[in-house]
Amino acid sequence: MANVIGVIGAGTMGSGIAQVAAVAGYGVILYDIEAAALNRSIMQIENNLTKAIEKNKLTIEEKETALAKIKTSVDFSQLKYCTTVIEAAAERLDIKQGIFQRLDDLLSHESIIATNTSSLSVTVLGAATRRPDRVIGMHFFNPAHIMKLVELIKGIETSQTTISRITSLTKEFGKTPVLASDTPGFIVNRIARPFYGEALRLLGEGVAGVDEIDRIVKKSGGFKMGPFELMDLIGIDINFSVSKSVYEQFFHEPRYRPHPIQRQMVDANLLGRKTGKGFYEY
Amino acid sequence: MGMAQKKRKTKTPEKSFLVCGDEPLLKAFCEHYSRADVNMYIWHNKKPEVSKRSNLVYSRSLARIPKNLIAIFELTNTSPAQKIKNLEQIEKHCAKESLIISSSVSSTVTAQSAHVRYPQRIIGFSAFPTLLENDLVELSRGPLTQNDALKAAGEIFFDYHKEVSLIDDRIGMVMPRILCCLINEAMFALQEEVASMGDIDTAMKLGTNYPQGPVEWGEQIGFDQVLAIMEALHADTGEDRYRPAPLLRKLAIGTDLSGRFLA
Numbered sequence: 001m002a003n004v005i006g007v008i009g010a011g012t013m014g015s016g017i018a019q020v021a022a023v024a025g026y027g028v029i030l031y032d033i034e035a036a037a038l039n040r041s042i043m044q045i046e047n048n049l050t051k052a053i054e055k056n057k058l059t060i061e062e063k064e065t066a067l068a069k070i071k072t073s074v075d076f077s078q079l080k081y082c083t084t085v086i087e088a089a090a091e092r093l094d095i096k097q098g099i100f101q102r103l104d105d106l107l108s109h110e111s112i113i114a115t116n117t118s119s120l121s122v123t124v125l126g127a128a129t130r131r132p133d134r135v136i137g138m139h140f141f142n143p144a145h146i147m148k149l150v151e152l153i154k155g156i157e158t159s160q161t162t163i164s165r166i167t168s169l170t171k172e173f174g175k176t177p178v179l180a181s182d183t184p185g186f187i188v189n190r191i192a193r194p195f196y197g198e199a200l201r202l203l204g205e206g207v208a209g210v211d212e213i214d215r216i217v218k219k220s221g222g223f224k225m226g227p228f229e230l231m232d233l234i235g236i237d238i239n240f241s242v243s244k245s246v247y248e249q250f251f252h253e254p255r256y257r258p259h260p261i262q263r264q265m266v267d268a269n270l271l272g273r274k275t276g277k278g279f280y281e282y
Numbered sequence: 283m284g285m286a287q288k289k290r291k292t293k294t295p296e297k298s299f300l301v302c303g304d305e306p307l308l309k310a311f312c313e314h315y316s317r318a319d320v321n322m323y324i325w326h327n328k329k330p331e332v333s334k335r336s337n338l339v340y341s342r343s344l345a346r347i348p349k350n351l352i353a354i355f356e357l358t359n360t361s362p363a364q365k366i367k368n369l370e371q372i373e374k375h376c377a378k379e380s381l382i383i384s385s386s387v388s389s390t391v392t393a394q395s396a397h398v399r400y401p402q403r404i405i406g407f408s409a410f411p412t413l414l415e416n417d418l419v420e421l422s423r424g425p426l427t428q429n430d431a432l433k434a435a436g437e438i439f440f441d442y443h444k445e446v447s448l449i450d451d452r453i454g455m456v457m458p459r460i461l462c463c464l465i466n467e468a469m470f471a472l473q474e475e476v477a478s479m480g481d482i483d484t485a486m487k488l489g490t491n492y493p494q495g496p497v498e499w500g501e502q503i504g505f506d507q508v509l510a511i512m513e514a515l516h517a518d519t520g521e522d523r524y525r526p527a528p529l530l531r532k533l534a535i536g537t538d539l540s541g542r543f544l545a
Binding site: 141147148149151176178179180181183186187188190191192193194195197198199202205206207208212213215216217219220221222223224225227254255257 | 416466488521
Protein backbone atom coordinates (compact mmCIF):
# COMPACT_ATOMS: atom_id res chain seq x y z
CA MET A 1 0.00 0.00 0.00
CA ALA A 2 2.87 2.37 -0.64
CA ASN A 3 2.04 5.84 -1.85
CA VAL A 4 -1.65 5.82 -1.09
CA ILE A 5 -3.14 9.21 -0.34
CA GLY A 6 -6.25 9.48 1.77
CA VAL A 7 -8.65 12.33 1.13
CA ILE A 8 -11.35 13.11 3.67
CA GLY A 9 -14.46 14.90 2.44
CA ALA A 10 -15.86 14.49 -1.08
CA GLY A 11 -16.96 18.11 -1.54
CA THR A 12 -15.58 20.43 -4.21
CA MET A 13 -12.12 20.70 -2.67
CA GLY A 14 -11.81 17.03 -1.67
CA SER A 15 -12.81 15.91 -5.17
CA GLY A 16 -10.31 18.27 -6.78
CA ILE A 17 -7.51 17.07 -4.50
CA ALA A 18 -8.36 13.39 -5.13
CA GLN A 19 -8.26 14.07 -8.87
CA VAL A 20 -4.90 15.85 -8.68
CA ALA A 21 -3.37 12.97 -6.66
CA ALA A 22 -4.76 10.29 -8.99
CA VAL A 23 -3.60 12.07 -12.15
CA ALA A 24 -0.14 12.33 -10.54
CA GLY A 25 -0.16 8.53 -10.26
CA TYR A 26 -1.05 8.06 -6.61
CA GLY A 27 -3.57 5.56 -5.32
CA VAL A 28 -6.34 7.51 -3.58
CA ILE A 29 -8.86 6.53 -0.95
CA LEU A 30 -11.60 9.13 -0.97
CA TYR A 31 -13.62 9.00 2.23
CA ASP A 32 -16.91 10.69 3.07
CA ILE A 33 -19.67 9.93 5.57
CA GLU A 34 -22.22 10.05 2.74
CA ALA A 35 -22.20 7.58 -0.14
CA ALA A 36 -24.18 10.06 -2.26
CA ALA A 37 -21.42 12.65 -1.85
CA LEU A 38 -18.87 10.11 -3.06
CA ASN A 39 -20.95 9.33 -6.16
CA ARG A 40 -21.30 13.02 -6.96
CA SER A 41 -17.59 13.46 -6.46
CA ILE A 42 -16.66 10.69 -8.92
CA MET A 43 -19.03 12.23 -11.48
CA GLN A 44 -17.39 15.61 -10.98
CA ILE A 45 -13.92 14.11 -11.40
CA GLU A 46 -15.01 12.25 -14.57
CA ASN A 47 -16.39 15.51 -15.98
CA ASN A 48 -13.20 17.39 -15.18
CA LEU A 49 -11.06 14.69 -16.78
CA THR A 50 -13.26 14.67 -19.90
CA LYS A 51 -12.81 18.43 -20.18
CA ALA A 52 -9.04 17.93 -19.84
CA ILE A 53 -9.17 15.48 -22.78
CA GLU A 54 -11.11 18.02 -24.84
CA LYS A 55 -8.35 20.54 -24.12
CA ASN A 56 -5.70 17.98 -25.14
CA LYS A 57 -4.24 17.98 -21.66
CA LEU A 58 -4.96 14.31 -21.06
CA THR A 59 -5.45 11.13 -23.12
CA ILE A 60 -8.41 8.76 -22.76
CA GLU A 61 -6.05 6.12 -21.33
CA GLU A 62 -4.71 8.56 -18.74
CA LYS A 63 -8.26 9.38 -17.71
CA GLU A 64 -9.11 5.69 -17.23
CA THR A 65 -5.87 5.07 -15.33
CA ALA A 66 -6.53 8.03 -13.02
CA LEU A 67 -10.14 7.00 -12.34
CA ALA A 68 -9.04 3.43 -11.57
CA LYS A 69 -6.71 4.79 -8.91
CA ILE A 70 -9.51 6.36 -6.88
CA LYS A 71 -11.32 4.10 -4.40
CA THR A 72 -14.24 5.60 -2.51
CA SER A 73 -15.33 4.52 0.94
CA VAL A 74 -17.69 5.38 3.76
CA ASP A 75 -15.58 3.19 6.07
CA PHE A 76 -13.04 5.32 7.96
CA SER A 77 -10.80 2.34 8.75
CA GLN A 78 -10.00 2.02 5.02
CA LEU A 79 -7.65 4.98 5.45
CA LYS A 80 -5.42 2.90 7.76
CA TYR A 81 -2.53 2.30 5.35
CA CYS A 82 -2.37 5.76 3.83
CA THR A 83 1.03 7.44 4.06
CA THR A 84 -0.56 10.87 3.84
CA VAL A 85 -4.14 11.86 4.56
CA ILE A 86 -5.42 15.22 3.33
CA GLU A 87 -8.44 16.37 5.26
CA ALA A 88 -10.92 18.52 3.32
CA ALA A 89 -13.99 18.23 5.54
CA ALA A 90 -16.35 21.05 6.53
CA GLU A 91 -14.52 24.17 7.76
CA ARG A 92 -15.47 23.66 11.43
CA LEU A 93 -12.92 23.23 14.20
CA ASP A 94 -14.89 20.59 16.18
CA ILE A 95 -15.42 18.44 13.07
CA LYS A 96 -11.78 18.68 12.03
CA GLN A 97 -10.46 18.02 15.55
CA GLY A 98 -12.64 14.87 15.76
CA ILE A 99 -11.26 13.64 12.42
CA PHE A 100 -7.68 14.37 13.47
CA GLN A 101 -8.09 12.39 16.71
CA ARG A 102 -9.50 9.41 14.82
CA LEU A 103 -6.73 9.58 12.23
CA ASP A 104 -4.10 9.77 14.95
CA ASP A 105 -5.43 6.51 16.43
CA LEU A 106 -5.76 4.81 13.05
CA LEU A 107 -2.66 5.72 11.04
CA SER A 108 0.85 4.38 11.37
CA HIS A 109 3.31 6.49 13.32
CA GLU A 110 5.07 7.82 10.19
CA SER A 111 1.98 8.96 8.33
CA ILE A 112 1.35 12.64 7.82
CA ILE A 113 -1.98 14.34 8.44
CA ALA A 114 -2.52 17.40 6.23
CA THR A 115 -5.45 19.78 6.38
CA ASN A 116 -6.87 21.84 3.54
CA THR A 117 -8.16 24.45 5.98
CA SER A 118 -8.23 28.03 4.74
CA SER A 119 -8.97 29.69 8.07
CA LEU A 120 -8.33 27.39 11.04
CA SER A 121 -5.09 27.09 12.95
CA VAL A 122 -2.87 24.16 11.96
CA THR A 123 -1.30 24.34 15.42
CA VAL A 124 -4.69 23.83 17.08
CA LEU A 125 -5.41 20.83 14.84
CA GLY A 126 -1.95 19.41 15.53
CA ALA A 127 -2.62 19.67 19.25
CA ALA A 128 -5.61 17.33 18.81
CA THR A 129 -3.11 14.55 17.94
CA ARG A 130 -0.03 12.92 19.52
CA ARG A 131 1.92 13.75 16.35
CA PRO A 132 1.84 17.56 15.95
CA ASP A 133 5.23 17.28 14.20
CA ARG A 134 3.52 15.33 11.40
CA VAL A 135 0.56 17.68 11.01
CA ILE A 136 0.70 20.36 8.30
CA GLY A 137 -1.59 22.66 6.36
CA MET A 138 -1.97 22.01 2.65
CA HIS A 139 -4.19 24.81 1.38
CA PHE A 140 -5.32 24.21 -2.21
CA PHE A 141 -7.13 26.92 -4.15
CA ASN A 142 -10.48 26.45 -5.86
CA PRO A 143 -10.73 24.82 -8.42
CA ALA A 144 -8.00 22.56 -7.01
CA HIS A 145 -7.41 20.68 -10.28
CA ILE A 146 -6.63 23.95 -12.10
CA MET A 147 -5.07 26.38 -9.60
CA LYS A 148 -1.30 25.87 -9.37
CA LEU A 149 -0.76 27.26 -5.90
CA VAL A 150 -0.70 25.26 -2.67
CA GLU A 151 0.08 27.07 0.59
CA LEU A 152 1.90 24.77 3.00
CA ILE A 153 1.35 25.85 6.58
CA LYS A 154 3.72 24.90 9.34
CA GLY A 155 2.19 24.68 12.80
CA ILE A 156 4.39 25.50 15.79
CA GLU A 157 5.50 21.87 16.05
CA THR A 158 5.50 20.81 12.38
CA SER A 159 8.87 19.17 11.66
CA GLN A 160 11.25 19.98 8.82
CA THR A 161 10.91 16.36 7.61
CA THR A 162 7.16 16.79 7.31
CA ILE A 163 7.61 20.07 5.42
CA SER A 164 10.12 18.42 3.04
CA ARG A 165 7.89 15.39 2.38
CA ILE A 166 4.81 17.50 1.70
CA THR A 167 6.80 19.96 -0.43
CA SER A 168 7.91 17.04 -2.64
CA LEU A 169 4.39 15.62 -2.75
CA THR A 170 2.96 19.01 -3.78
CA LYS A 171 5.50 19.23 -6.61
CA GLU A 172 4.67 15.68 -7.71
CA PHE A 173 1.04 16.82 -7.85
CA GLY A 174 2.21 19.37 -10.44
CA LYS A 175 1.60 22.25 -8.05
CA THR A 176 3.73 25.14 -6.79
CA PRO A 177 4.18 25.06 -3.01
CA VAL A 178 4.78 28.16 -0.89
CA LEU A 179 5.56 27.94 2.80
CA ALA A 180 3.66 30.04 5.34
CA SER A 181 3.68 30.23 9.10
CA ASP A 182 0.47 29.44 10.95
CA THR A 183 -1.01 32.95 11.06
CA PRO A 184 -4.56 34.07 10.23
CA GLY A 185 -5.32 33.99 6.49
CA PHE A 186 -1.83 32.52 5.80
CA ILE A 187 -0.47 34.42 2.76
CA VAL A 188 -3.15 34.95 0.11
CA ASN A 189 -6.25 35.39 2.24
CA ARG A 190 -4.38 37.90 4.36
CA ILE A 191 -2.47 40.01 1.82
CA ALA A 192 -5.47 40.15 -0.53
CA ARG A 193 -7.69 41.75 2.13
CA PRO A 194 -6.96 45.38 1.13
CA PHE A 195 -7.88 44.60 -2.49
CA TYR A 196 -11.48 44.15 -1.33
CA GLY A 197 -11.40 46.27 1.82
CA GLU A 198 -10.07 49.42 0.15
CA ALA A 199 -12.37 48.98 -2.87
CA LEU A 200 -15.36 48.76 -0.51
CA ARG A 201 -14.17 51.85 1.34
CA LEU A 202 -13.66 53.80 -1.88
CA LEU A 203 -17.23 52.85 -2.82
CA GLY A 204 -18.59 53.66 0.64
CA GLU A 205 -16.82 57.03 0.68
CA GLY A 206 -18.23 57.90 -2.74
CA VAL A 207 -14.82 58.23 -4.41
CA ALA A 208 -16.02 56.18 -7.39
CA GLY A 209 -18.74 53.66 -8.30
CA VAL A 210 -18.52 49.89 -8.67
CA ASP A 211 -17.97 49.86 -12.46
CA GLU A 212 -15.53 52.73 -12.29
CA ILE A 213 -13.36 51.15 -9.57
CA ASP A 214 -13.27 47.84 -11.47
CA ARG A 215 -12.37 49.66 -14.71
CA ILE A 216 -9.56 51.58 -13.00
CA VAL A 217 -8.13 48.49 -11.29
CA LYS A 218 -8.04 46.60 -14.59
CA LYS A 219 -6.88 49.36 -16.93
CA SER A 220 -4.63 51.33 -14.61
CA GLY A 221 -3.43 48.48 -12.39
CA GLY A 222 -3.35 45.68 -14.97
CA PHE A 223 -5.37 43.29 -12.80
CA LYS A 224 -7.37 40.66 -14.70
CA MET A 225 -10.49 41.28 -12.63
CA GLY A 226 -11.72 44.23 -10.60
CA PRO A 227 -12.43 43.78 -6.87
CA PHE A 228 -16.22 43.85 -7.28
CA GLU A 229 -16.24 41.37 -10.17
CA LEU A 230 -14.00 39.13 -8.11
CA MET A 231 -16.18 39.36 -4.99
CA ASP A 232 -19.19 38.44 -7.16
CA LEU A 233 -17.28 35.42 -8.49
CA ILE A 234 -16.00 34.24 -5.09
CA GLY A 235 -19.39 34.85 -3.46
CA ILE A 236 -19.92 37.95 -1.35
CA ASP A 237 -20.87 35.74 1.63
CA ILE A 238 -17.65 33.70 1.35
CA ASN A 239 -15.54 36.84 1.01
CA PHE A 240 -17.33 38.44 3.98
CA SER A 241 -16.80 35.36 6.13
CA VAL A 242 -13.06 35.25 5.28
CA SER A 243 -12.84 38.99 6.14
CA LYS A 244 -14.58 38.44 9.47
CA SER A 245 -12.47 35.40 10.29
CA VAL A 246 -9.15 37.20 9.66
CA TYR A 247 -10.42 40.28 11.56
CA GLU A 248 -11.50 38.22 14.59
CA GLN A 249 -8.32 36.13 14.64
CA PHE A 250 -6.16 39.28 14.63
CA PHE A 251 -8.12 40.62 17.63
CA HIS A 252 -9.84 43.35 15.62
CA GLU A 253 -6.77 44.76 13.88
CA PRO A 254 -8.31 47.68 11.93
CA ARG A 255 -6.52 46.76 8.69
CA TYR A 256 -8.81 43.76 8.35
CA ARG A 257 -12.09 45.35 9.44
CA PRO A 258 -14.94 44.19 7.18
CA HIS A 259 -17.20 46.81 5.59
CA PRO A 260 -20.94 47.31 6.29
CA ILE A 261 -21.63 47.08 2.54
CA GLN A 262 -20.53 43.43 2.69
CA ARG A 263 -23.00 42.58 5.44
CA GLN A 264 -25.80 44.47 3.72
CA MET A 265 -25.27 42.51 0.50
CA VAL A 266 -25.25 39.23 2.43
CA ASP A 267 -28.41 40.24 4.36
CA ALA A 268 -30.14 40.97 1.06
CA ASN A 269 -29.00 37.59 -0.34
CA LEU A 270 -27.14 39.46 -3.10
CA LEU A 271 -24.22 37.06 -3.08
CA GLY A 272 -22.86 37.51 -6.60
CA ARG A 273 -22.93 35.18 -9.58
CA LYS A 274 -24.39 32.25 -7.67
CA THR A 275 -27.61 34.17 -6.83
CA GLY A 276 -27.70 36.03 -10.16
CA LYS A 277 -27.10 39.39 -8.51
CA GLY A 278 -24.34 40.92 -6.45
CA PHE A 279 -22.47 44.10 -7.31
CA TYR A 280 -23.54 43.30 -10.89
CA GLU A 281 -26.54 41.48 -12.38
CA TYR A 282 -26.02 38.19 -14.22
CA MET B 283 -16.21 75.35 -24.05
CA GLY B 284 -13.39 75.22 -26.65
CA MET B 285 -12.90 78.97 -26.09
CA ALA B 286 -10.28 78.74 -23.42
CA GLN B 287 -8.42 76.19 -25.43
CA LYS B 288 -8.49 78.24 -28.60
CA LYS B 289 -7.20 81.22 -26.71
CA ARG B 290 -4.35 79.15 -25.36
CA LYS B 291 -3.48 77.84 -28.76
CA THR B 292 -3.28 81.30 -30.33
CA LYS B 293 -1.04 82.46 -27.49
CA THR B 294 1.28 79.50 -27.79
CA PRO B 295 2.93 79.13 -31.17
CA GLU B 296 4.48 75.80 -30.39
CA LYS B 297 3.13 73.11 -28.13
CA SER B 298 5.15 72.91 -24.95
CA PHE B 299 4.78 71.01 -21.72
CA LEU B 300 6.67 71.52 -18.50
CA VAL B 301 7.32 68.60 -16.23
CA CYS B 302 8.73 68.63 -12.70
CA GLY B 303 8.60 66.57 -9.52
CA ASP B 304 9.84 63.23 -8.13
CA GLU B 305 12.72 61.92 -10.21
CA PRO B 306 11.46 58.38 -10.92
CA LEU B 307 8.13 59.77 -12.08
CA LEU B 308 9.87 62.45 -14.09
CA LYS B 309 11.90 59.81 -15.93
CA ALA B 310 8.91 57.55 -16.52
CA PHE B 311 6.87 60.51 -17.73
CA CYS B 312 9.55 61.69 -20.16
CA GLU B 313 10.04 58.18 -21.54
CA HIS B 314 6.37 57.51 -21.96
CA TYR B 315 4.88 60.91 -22.76
CA SER B 316 7.46 62.53 -24.98
CA ARG B 317 6.15 63.20 -28.48
CA ALA B 318 7.64 64.61 -31.64
CA ASP B 319 5.18 67.50 -31.82
CA VAL B 320 5.56 68.63 -28.21
CA ASN B 321 8.49 70.33 -26.53
CA MET B 322 8.94 68.82 -23.12
CA TYR B 323 10.75 71.09 -20.67
CA ILE B 324 12.15 69.28 -17.65
CA TRP B 325 12.56 71.49 -14.60
CA HIS B 326 14.59 69.68 -11.96
CA ASN B 327 17.59 70.31 -9.69
CA LYS B 328 19.65 67.75 -11.61
CA LYS B 329 19.46 66.34 -15.07
CA PRO B 330 17.49 63.10 -15.00
CA GLU B 331 18.80 60.18 -17.03
CA VAL B 332 16.36 59.94 -19.88
CA SER B 333 16.81 58.85 -23.48
CA LYS B 334 18.14 61.77 -25.52
CA ARG B 335 15.51 63.34 -27.74
CA SER B 336 15.72 66.71 -29.40
CA ASN B 337 12.42 67.88 -27.97
CA LEU B 338 13.36 67.08 -24.38
CA VAL B 339 14.88 70.19 -22.83
CA TYR B 340 16.38 70.17 -19.36
CA SER B 341 16.68 73.25 -17.21
CA ARG B 342 17.62 73.75 -13.60
CA SER B 343 15.93 77.13 -13.60
CA LEU B 344 12.40 78.09 -14.58
CA ALA B 345 13.68 81.37 -16.00
CA ARG B 346 14.98 79.58 -19.12
CA ILE B 347 11.64 77.93 -19.81
CA PRO B 348 8.94 79.65 -21.94
CA LYS B 349 6.03 81.15 -20.03
CA ASN B 350 3.31 80.08 -22.42
CA LEU B 351 2.91 76.37 -21.94
CA ILE B 352 -0.05 74.19 -22.82
CA ALA B 353 0.31 72.22 -19.64
CA ILE B 354 2.49 71.83 -16.60
CA PHE B 355 2.80 68.37 -15.11
CA GLU B 356 3.73 68.50 -11.43
CA LEU B 357 4.80 65.03 -10.32
CA THR B 358 5.75 65.32 -6.65
CA ASN B 359 4.29 62.64 -4.36
CA THR B 360 6.95 62.27 -1.69
CA SER B 361 6.91 65.80 -0.25
CA PRO B 362 3.69 67.86 -0.11
CA ALA B 363 5.76 70.87 1.03
CA GLN B 364 8.00 70.61 -2.05
CA LYS B 365 4.91 70.30 -4.24
CA ILE B 366 3.51 73.56 -2.85
CA LYS B 367 6.86 75.28 -3.42
CA ASN B 368 6.94 74.05 -7.00
CA LEU B 369 3.36 75.19 -7.62
CA GLU B 370 4.11 78.64 -6.19
CA GLN B 371 7.13 79.06 -8.44
CA ILE B 372 5.26 77.75 -11.46
CA GLU B 373 2.50 80.29 -10.84
CA LYS B 374 4.99 83.13 -10.59
CA HIS B 375 6.65 82.16 -13.86
CA CYS B 376 4.03 80.66 -16.16
CA ALA B 377 1.00 82.20 -17.84
CA LYS B 378 -2.16 81.83 -15.82
CA GLU B 379 -3.87 80.08 -18.74
CA SER B 380 -1.50 77.08 -18.68
CA LEU B 381 -3.15 73.97 -17.33
CA ILE B 382 -1.60 72.58 -14.16
CA ILE B 383 -2.00 68.80 -14.18
CA SER B 384 -0.73 67.83 -10.79
CA SER B 385 -0.21 64.43 -9.22
CA SER B 386 -2.85 64.29 -6.51
CA VAL B 387 -2.06 60.97 -4.93
CA SER B 388 -0.49 62.17 -1.67
CA SER B 389 -2.27 65.52 -1.46
CA THR B 390 -5.69 66.47 -2.77
CA VAL B 391 -6.38 69.00 -5.52
CA THR B 392 -8.41 70.85 -2.88
CA ALA B 393 -5.37 71.19 -0.61
CA GLN B 394 -3.17 72.27 -3.53
CA SER B 395 -5.77 74.80 -4.71
CA ALA B 396 -5.52 76.63 -1.38
CA HIS B 397 -1.92 77.53 -2.21
CA VAL B 398 -2.32 78.89 -5.73
CA ARG B 399 -3.77 82.09 -7.14
CA TYR B 400 -5.50 80.53 -10.14
CA PRO B 401 -6.97 77.23 -8.91
CA GLN B 402 -9.49 77.11 -11.75
CA ARG B 403 -6.85 75.48 -14.00
CA ILE B 404 -5.60 72.79 -11.58
CA ILE B 405 -6.50 69.18 -12.36
CA GLY B 406 -5.40 66.20 -10.27
CA PHE B 407 -4.08 63.01 -11.84
CA SER B 408 -2.88 59.63 -10.68
CA ALA B 409 0.85 59.93 -11.33
CA PHE B 410 2.35 56.84 -9.77
CA PRO B 411 5.35 54.72 -10.81
CA THR B 412 4.48 51.63 -12.90
CA LEU B 413 0.93 52.94 -13.47
CA LEU B 414 1.88 55.87 -15.75
CA GLU B 415 2.51 53.49 -18.65
CA ASN B 416 -0.90 51.83 -18.43
CA ASP B 417 -4.09 52.51 -20.39
CA LEU B 418 -6.05 54.58 -17.91
CA VAL B 419 -5.39 57.77 -15.96
CA GLU B 420 -7.48 58.85 -12.98
CA LEU B 421 -8.40 62.54 -12.89
CA SER B 422 -9.82 64.61 -10.06
CA ARG B 423 -10.88 68.22 -9.65
CA GLY B 424 -10.74 70.77 -6.87
CA PRO B 425 -13.68 72.91 -5.77
CA LEU B 426 -12.72 75.68 -8.22
CA THR B 427 -11.45 73.65 -11.17
CA GLN B 428 -13.26 74.78 -14.30
CA ASN B 429 -14.99 72.34 -16.63
CA ASP B 430 -13.03 73.48 -19.67
CA ALA B 431 -9.74 72.90 -17.85
CA LEU B 432 -10.87 69.40 -16.99
CA LYS B 433 -11.95 68.79 -20.56
CA ALA B 434 -8.64 70.08 -21.92
CA ALA B 435 -6.73 67.76 -19.58
CA GLY B 436 -8.87 64.84 -20.73
CA GLU B 437 -8.04 65.74 -24.35
CA ILE B 438 -4.32 65.79 -23.62
CA PHE B 439 -4.48 62.25 -22.21
CA PHE B 440 -6.75 61.20 -25.07
CA ASP B 441 -3.98 62.25 -27.46
CA TYR B 442 -1.78 59.69 -25.70
CA HIS B 443 -4.52 57.07 -26.23
CA LYS B 444 -5.33 57.02 -22.53
CA GLU B 445 -8.76 56.52 -21.09
CA VAL B 446 -9.56 58.86 -18.24
CA SER B 447 -11.72 58.28 -15.20
CA LEU B 448 -12.97 61.22 -13.15
CA ILE B 449 -13.12 60.33 -9.48
CA ASP B 450 -13.71 62.26 -6.28
CA ASP B 451 -10.74 64.25 -4.97
CA ARG B 452 -9.33 61.97 -2.27
CA ILE B 453 -5.87 61.02 -0.96
CA GLY B 454 -4.49 57.97 -2.74
CA MET B 455 -7.07 58.16 -5.57
CA VAL B 456 -8.19 54.62 -6.51
CA MET B 457 -5.40 52.44 -7.88
CA PRO B 458 -2.47 53.91 -5.92
CA ARG B 459 -4.48 53.58 -2.68
CA ILE B 460 -5.41 49.91 -3.23
CA LEU B 461 -1.93 49.07 -4.48
CA CYS B 462 -0.07 50.78 -1.62
CA CYS B 463 -2.31 49.11 0.97
CA LEU B 464 -1.53 45.71 -0.63
CA ILE B 465 2.21 46.42 -0.55
CA ASN B 466 1.99 47.69 3.06
CA GLU B 467 0.17 44.50 4.06
CA ALA B 468 2.88 42.42 2.36
CA MET B 469 5.48 44.39 4.38
CA PHE B 470 3.67 43.55 7.63
CA ALA B 471 3.54 39.86 6.61
CA LEU B 472 7.23 39.92 5.67
CA GLN B 473 8.39 41.49 8.93
CA GLU B 474 6.26 38.98 10.87
CA GLU B 475 8.00 36.20 8.90
CA VAL B 476 4.72 34.80 7.59
CA ALA B 477 6.58 33.81 4.43
CA SER B 478 9.62 34.73 2.34
CA MET B 479 9.53 37.56 -0.24
CA GLY B 480 9.61 35.08 -3.09
CA ASP B 481 6.79 32.98 -1.66
CA ILE B 482 4.62 36.04 -0.98
CA ASP B 483 5.00 37.17 -4.60
CA THR B 484 4.42 33.66 -5.98
CA ALA B 485 1.35 33.17 -3.78
CA MET B 486 -0.31 36.41 -4.89
CA LYS B 487 0.39 35.80 -8.57
CA LEU B 488 -0.73 32.16 -8.63
CA GLY B 489 -3.38 32.27 -5.91
CA THR B 490 -5.23 35.42 -6.97
CA ASN B 491 -3.86 36.16 -10.42
CA TYR B 492 -2.20 39.48 -9.53
CA PRO B 493 -0.13 40.89 -12.41
CA GLN B 494 2.86 41.21 -10.09
CA GLY B 495 3.75 40.16 -6.56
CA PRO B 496 3.42 42.95 -3.97
CA VAL B 497 7.09 42.85 -2.92
CA GLU B 498 8.55 43.04 -6.44
CA TRP B 499 5.92 45.67 -7.35
CA GLY B 500 6.93 47.74 -4.31
CA GLU B 501 10.57 47.58 -5.40
CA GLN B 502 9.68 48.77 -8.90
CA ILE B 503 7.51 51.61 -7.59
CA GLY B 504 10.04 52.63 -4.95
CA PHE B 505 9.21 52.14 -1.28
CA ASP B 506 9.50 55.89 -0.61
CA GLN B 507 6.53 56.46 -2.94
CA VAL B 508 4.49 53.76 -1.18
CA LEU B 509 5.38 55.21 2.22
CA ALA B 510 4.37 58.72 1.12
CA ILE B 511 0.89 57.49 0.17
CA MET B 512 0.44 55.45 3.35
CA GLU B 513 1.54 58.39 5.51
CA ALA B 514 -0.81 60.71 3.67
CA LEU B 515 -3.74 58.27 4.04
CA HIS B 516 -2.90 57.80 7.71
CA ALA B 517 -2.74 61.55 8.35
CA ASP B 518 -5.87 62.27 6.31
CA THR B 519 -8.12 59.66 7.90
CA GLY B 520 -6.53 59.26 11.34
CA GLU B 521 -7.19 55.56 10.91
CA ASP B 522 -4.80 52.95 12.23
CA ARG B 523 -5.46 50.74 9.24
CA TYR B 524 -3.26 53.02 7.12
CA ARG B 525 -0.24 53.12 9.45
CA PRO B 526 2.87 52.21 7.50
CA ALA B 527 4.59 48.92 8.34
CA PRO B 528 7.91 49.56 10.15
CA LEU B 529 9.65 47.50 7.46
CA LEU B 530 8.20 49.78 4.78
CA ARG B 531 9.73 52.77 6.58
CA LYS B 532 13.14 51.07 6.68
CA LEU B 533 13.03 50.22 3.00
CA ALA B 534 11.85 53.72 2.14
CA ILE B 535 14.83 55.23 3.92
CA GLY B 536 16.97 53.10 1.62
CA THR B 537 18.20 50.50 4.08
CA ASP B 538 19.65 47.77 1.97
CA LEU B 539 17.85 44.65 3.04
CA SER B 540 18.40 42.79 -0.20
CA GLY B 541 19.13 39.20 0.55
CA ARG B 542 17.76 39.23 4.02
CA PHE B 543 14.33 37.99 3.06
CA LEU B 544 15.26 36.14 -0.09
CA ALA B 545 13.59 32.74 -0.46
